[in-house]
Every structure is written in structure tokens, then in C-alpha cells.
Amino acid sequence: MLGDFSITCEGKELLLGRKSTLKFIQMLQLVWLRGEKGITKEQLMKAIYDRSEVSDSNNSINNLLYWMRRQMVKAGLPKGEYISRKNGLYVPDENFPLAVDVHEFEEWAARGEEEADEETACACYREALELYQGELLPSISTEIWVMSENARLKKVFESCVYWMENYYRRHEEYGELEQLYERVIRLYPESSWQIRLIDLVFERGEYKRAQSLYNEMVSQYSEEMGMPPTAEMLRCYERISQIPHQLTGEIGEIGKEIWECAKPVKNVRKAYYCAYRGFVDVCHVTNRNMERSGRSVFLMLCTLVDYEGKMIRNQEKLKSRMDILGEVIGSSLRKGDVYTRYSNSQYLILLSGIDQKNCEIIYRRINRSLKEQAGSRAEIEYDVLSLAELRPPYDWE
Numbered sequence: 327m328l329g330d331f332s333i334t335c336e337g338k339e340l341l342l343g344r345k346s347t348l349k350f351i352q353m354l355q356l357v358w359l360r361g362e363k364g365i366t367k368e369q370l371m372k373a374i375y376d377r378s379e380v381s382d383s384n385n386s387i388n389n390l391l392y393w394m395r396r397q398m399v400k401a402g403l404p405k406g407e408y409i410s411r412k413n414g415l416y417v418p419d420e421n422f423p424l425a426v427d428v429h430e431f432e433e434w435a436a437r438g439e440e441e442a443d444e445e446t447a448c449a450c451y452r453e454a455l456e457l458y459q460g461e462l463l464p465s466i467s468t469e470i471w472v473m474s475e476n477a478r479l480k481k482v483f484e485s486c487v488y489w490m491e492n493y494y495r496r497h498e499e500y501g502e503l504e505q506l507y508e509r510v511i512r513l514y515p516e517s518s519w520q521i522r523l524i525d526l527v528f529e530r531g532e533y534k535r536a537q538s539l540y541n542e543m544v545s546q547y548s549e550e551m552g553m554p555p556t557a558e559m560l561r562c563y564e565r566i567s568q569i570p571h572q573l574t575g576e577i578g579e580i581g582k583e584i585w586e587c588a589k590p591v592k593n594v595r596k597a598y599y600c601a602y603r604g605f606v607d608v609c610h611v612t613n614r615n616m617e618r619s620g621r622s623v624f625l626m627l628c629t630l631v632d633y634e635g636k637m638i639r640n641q642e643k644l645k646s647r648m649d650i651l652g653e654v655i656g657s658s659l660r661k662g663d664v665y666t667r668y669s670n671s672q673y674l675i676l677l678s679g680i681d682q683k684n685c686e687i688i689y690r691r692i693n694r695s696l697k698e699q700a701g702s703r704a705e706i707e708y709d710v711l712s713l714a715e716l717r718p719p720y721d722w723e
Contacts, residue, residue, distance in 0.1 A: 327355065328427050328479075329460025333401070340401040349374050350394040353387075355463060356471065357409050357416050358426050364415025373471040428479065431457040435482050438489065448493055451486045455506075458483050460513055491522075500530060515546065521562045528566050536566045544601050555602050563603045597659035597675075599652070605666035609676060613713050623713040624685050626675040627668070628655065628692065633703040637671065644671060647700050654695045658688070676713075685710045 331351075333340045342351060352374050356365055367387055375386065391409060398408055407419045418424050431454050438450030461467060462476045487510055494503035507523040520543045528536040540563060544555055555563075600608070612623055630638060630647055638644040648670065655665050655673055665675040677685065689708045696704045 327359070327463055328431065328458055329464070331355065331463055331465065335403060338402075340403065342397050342401050350390040350397065352466065352469070353390045354394055354409065358418055358424060359428060359475065360417075361424075361426070361429060362417060364412065364417040366415060370416060373469070427457050427459075428462065431479070432482060435486050438486065444493070448490070451490050451493075454486050455483075455490065455509070458486075458513075487519075500526065518558060521558055524562055524566065533566070540566055541601065544603070560603060560606075596656040597661065597663040597665055599656060600664060600666055602666050602668060602674075605664060605674060605676070608664050609713065612676065612678065613716065616714060621679045622681060624677045624680060624682065625711045625713055625716075626677055626685055626688070627709045627711075628673045628675065628689075629707045629709075630671045631705050631707055633705055635705065635707065647696075647704055650700045650704075651692075651696055651706065654692055654699060658692045658695055682710060682712075 333342055342354075345351075353370060356370060356373055370387060374390075395406070395408060399405055406422055408422060409416055410419045411417075434450050434454035434457065438447045438454060441447035441450055458479075462479055463469075463472050466472055467476065487506065490506055491503065494500070494506065504523065504526060507519050507526065510519045511523065520539070524536050524539045524543070527539060540559075544559065547555060547559070609625070616623060628651070630644065630651055632638050638647070648667075651673060652667065655675065659665065659675065659677070663675060663677055665673055668674045675688075677688065680688075685708075689706075693706050696706060
């Protein structure tokens, strides 16, 4: 049930119905998950059906039991009840030995917690983590009962990970620790474990790799998940950005290195695109230079919407149009302008040496080019703010 649902008998995987979301399968999953503790008919009905879906609970449960038993035989299992009634509770049929990965996972985790010997506890936690292949029943993860169980099981999983993390650090097994982080990240890519991995790589002196991992994380948040960097991510950036060079440098080589860092920019005649944290740094430097230069600078926010001015809910269409919008912005601005992707539907632009009237002209230029490339129904809304109006949230002095 962890990571997927499957039934295996004597080494052979069985197919139970065409869809794992069928209600008789959900009933089987619920009863097997509860095990010997059992589950009442009322609890089954509440978990599987909405109140409006069924009027006769007895017939509904009986129908599900009939279809479940029929499908079990059809899948190649012998005839049997598979779900029995005992003291008013539905429980797994004791005539058919049952092993559920969820139960084994929790048992190994509990043994690890109770074990006094560190090495034995470590072996228990490793077994538990090996069994945790993902969240419970992902195909029906939006069901309330599944969400509740998932939250509980994730806490058990995280407690195992924390224990193993401390064990590896105490024993200086950093290779094993890195593998642990990577496994957790595969299961929960949006979690803070990515930052723990970056910090570990940084601590080991792999500075370039730490920077690369950070860039991948920010790209995933902004481009794939549509989220701006979190405060924790920005603090991580501050840590890894303070990396000193290990060897002294010569100005020519340093200049070449700086230029090499900009190579991903395909067309140097376009506006400069950078990650959000780099964009923030540019804003701060520009703000400091404004008084001396006397140039006005504006911050523009472009938000992609549909032709009615509403948020685009089709994620495939949104991603396609955001890619086009990024290209349009880059080619519509001047070489000295800077822009970044803020969310899955927004870009931020820093415009120097213009007034507010020019901001509207730039908006129209971007919007017109977007329609030419993405279709007449593509639309953006914009807001502008003078950088001179920005004030720090507290007294820097």
C-alpha cells in the first residue's frame, strides 16, 4: 500500500479489477489496514461513501463484499470470505495469512524506538525505511481517511529519518547520510530535506556542487511547482554564497570566470534573466545607486491570465504560455534590463531609466508579442512600483 497498491500471492502479482479506485477495493484496503483491530460498518460507510450516495447501508456493504470475493477468485485466489465479521467488526479473514507493508513498517519503527542497543536499533530503522516506498495509496490520496493515515505514517517515517540522520552524523558516515537525504527528496521533493542535503555537501567542501544543487532546487520551486523561494531557501543561499575561493586569483582569469558564469544566456542582446535571489541582489544594488545616478527605476510584475482576466487552471496551458512569456519578455526589453520568474504565473522585471508612462508602453509591447506567439486569448496583467518608494521594514541603523 505504501507508494502503490498491489496484491502478491506466492510471488505472483494479482490484478484485482481494472481500477484501484473501485469501492470494493477501498473496502478491502480499509479492513486490511485496520487488521485485527477491525472496523465498524458505520466507519466503512463513512469512509467509502458520501451520505448522498447510498440509502441502504446493509445492501451496499453486502454488494461490495460480493464483488470483492468474486474478483478475488477471478484474480486466481481460492474461494473464501477474505473479510469476516467478528464481534460486530469487519476484520481480515484469519484463514488467509496476510502481510501488509504498512503494518511491517510500523512494527520495525516501533522496534527501533524500543531497542536499547544502537546497532540493533539502526538495523530496525533501516528495515522500516526500506518498506516505506511512498505515501499510502496515492491513487486515492484525496480520500479523507487516506489523508489522515498518510499524515500519521509520514510522522513515523520522519522520526525514522531523524534517527538515522543523527546516527550517520555521529559515526561520520556522510556518504550514507547523503543517500538518506536523496531518498527522502525523491519521495518528498518539496520538503526542507533538499536544504539539508545542500548544507551537507557544503560542509564537505563541495562548493560548486552545493551551488548547483541550490539552483536546481530554486528552479524546481519556481518553474515546476510555481512557488517563490522560501525564507529557509534564501537563508541557505546566504550561507553558500559566502564561499571563499581556495586559491588566490589573477584579474584576467577572474574576469574570464565571471564571463563563463553567464554562458547559459543564449542571446546577449536580450534582457538579462537571473534566479530570484540574484534578482533581489540586483534590486538592492540598483536602489543604492539611484541617488548618485539620478535615474528612475521601476519594478514591474507581469501576471499571466486568461482572456477573462482569471487565473489559468489548465497547468499544461499555463506552463506553455509561461515559457513563451519568458522568451517574449527577454526579447522585448533592453539589454540592461533584468527579469526573473517569481511564480508559476508571474515574472518580475527591473526597468531602469524610464518613467511610469514608459512602463505602460513596455507592457503593451510584451502583451502584443505574447498574443502573436501564444494566440489572441493570451493575456497579462501588470503592476508597477517605483524602486524609490520601497522602504526597509525596519531601521537599518
